[in-house]
Amino acid sequence: MKTRYLQFTDRDLAIAGELIRAGELVGFPTETVYGLGANAFDVNAVKETYAVKGRPVDNPLIVHIFDKAQIYDIASEVNSYAQTVIERVMPAPITIVLPKRDIIGGVVTAGLPSVAIRMPQSLEARSFLRAAAVPVTAPSANLSGRPSPTTWQRVGEDMDGRIAAILCGEPCGVGIESTVLDLSSDEPTVLRPGAVSAEYLSELLGRTVNILSDPTSKVNSPGIRYKHYAPKVPMVLELDDDCDKLCAFYDGKVAEGYRPVLWVSRPHRFGGRNAVSMGVNDREAAAKLFETMRTLETEYDFIIASFCWRKNSIYDGPASRGVLDRLMRACGHNII
Numbered sequence: 001m002k003t004r005y006l007q008f009t010d011r012d013l014a015i016a017g018e019l020i021r022a023g024e025l026v027g028f029p030t031e032t033v034y035g036l037g038a039n040a041f042d043v044n045a046v047k048e049t050y051a052v053k054g055r056p057v058d059n060p061l062i063v064h065i066f067d068k069a070q071i072y073d074i075a076s077e078v079n080s081y082a083q084t085v086i087e088r089v090m091p092a093p094i095t096i097v098l099p100k101r102d103i104i105g106g107v108v109t110a111g112l113p114s115v116a117i118r119m120p121q122s123l124e125a126r127s128f129l130r131a132a133a134v135p136v137t138a139p140s141a142n143l144s145g146r147p148s149p150t151t152w153q154r155v156g157e158d159m160d161g162r163i164a165a166i167l168c169g170e171p172c173g174v175g176i177e178s179t180v181l182d183l184s185s186d187e188p189t190v191l192r193p194g195a196v197s198a199e200y201l202s203e204l205l206g207r208t209v210n211i212l213s214d215p216t217s218k219v220n221s222p223g224i225r226y227k228h229y230a231p232k233v234p235m236v237l238e239l240d241d242d243c244d245k246l247c248a249f250y251d252g253k254v255a256e257g258y259r260p261v262l263w264v265s266r267p268h269r270f271g272g273r274n275a276v277s278m279g280v281n282d283r284e285a286a287a288k289l290f291e292t293m294r295t296l297e298t299e300y301d302f303i304i305a306s307f308c309w310r311k312n313s314i315y316d317g318p319a320s321r322g323v324l325d326r327l328m329r330a331c332g333h334n335i336i
């Protein structure tokens, strides 16, 4: 298949919309990561999404919309917490999980009675979704297990020749996948951390919003079920910003014959060793996370990441839990 690279012109948006309605797959930008879009009402197109990515079929997809009114077409029940989030937070890098209507097939939700719904903040994303005119399922537009793409060029690396088209938009500003908030019961729960924090949602809803798993715990983490976001080279994670420990580990890897890199908050502290910045705060760390991962894996053969998210550290902020979650999965919970 020859993949078409489309621009955000009226003509190309119309083509992208037609392709979706014809059952084809289209890569498109959102503020979080690039998505791999398919018509949510077309069972074969949705199945093709799993096949093209190599995604486990028990991992449900998120349905993307451009208009809040569409929520009521696909969800059977919208409780008062959901109404608050829909009115006050969306559009945003957040996905809400609600009981589904029959019009959404089990292939979208991996057989679950609930459906995950997201209205992107990105105007590019919404212009594409409007052109599609149907709800669009979209996982990240990478091969399963690889770091998510945050530019159209990275989508091309994984998807060229496999999908009908890629909409070439802006690089993603947020950089990590949406916060997934389960509102299908009266116990709001964050299933996946993202840029919209549980603390913010707790304040908004006037009650504690639980977080499904402690990102540092091996037991609950979905990263154990699915290898995720992994670079092609080995990676470890350090959580204390301990310069001596990081240097000793790096030197050990050099002695073993590796060409390692330190991926850290302040690269100048490492006395001439290969070192790259993780970002100056949690937001920048999120925005650059996957792109840096994909660059480092081509230039080095061992990644030593450090992410200290303690209170008052530079990465303490709304996106820190989401960044930590992605780093934990990327290193396969290999903490030093």
Ligand code: AMP
Residues within 6 Å of the ligand: 059, 060, 061, 062, 097, 109, 112, 114, 115, 116, 138, 139, 140, 177, 180, 191, 192
């Ligand atoms: P992604 O991998 O970015 O496509 O996000 C899909 C994720 O959203 C899944 O791995 C689940 O964590 C979550 N999700 C999607 N649908 C549901 C659902 N019906 N119930 C609970 N979580 C869901």
Ligand code: MG
Residues within 6 Å of the ligand: 139, 140, 148
């Ligand atoms: Mg993904």
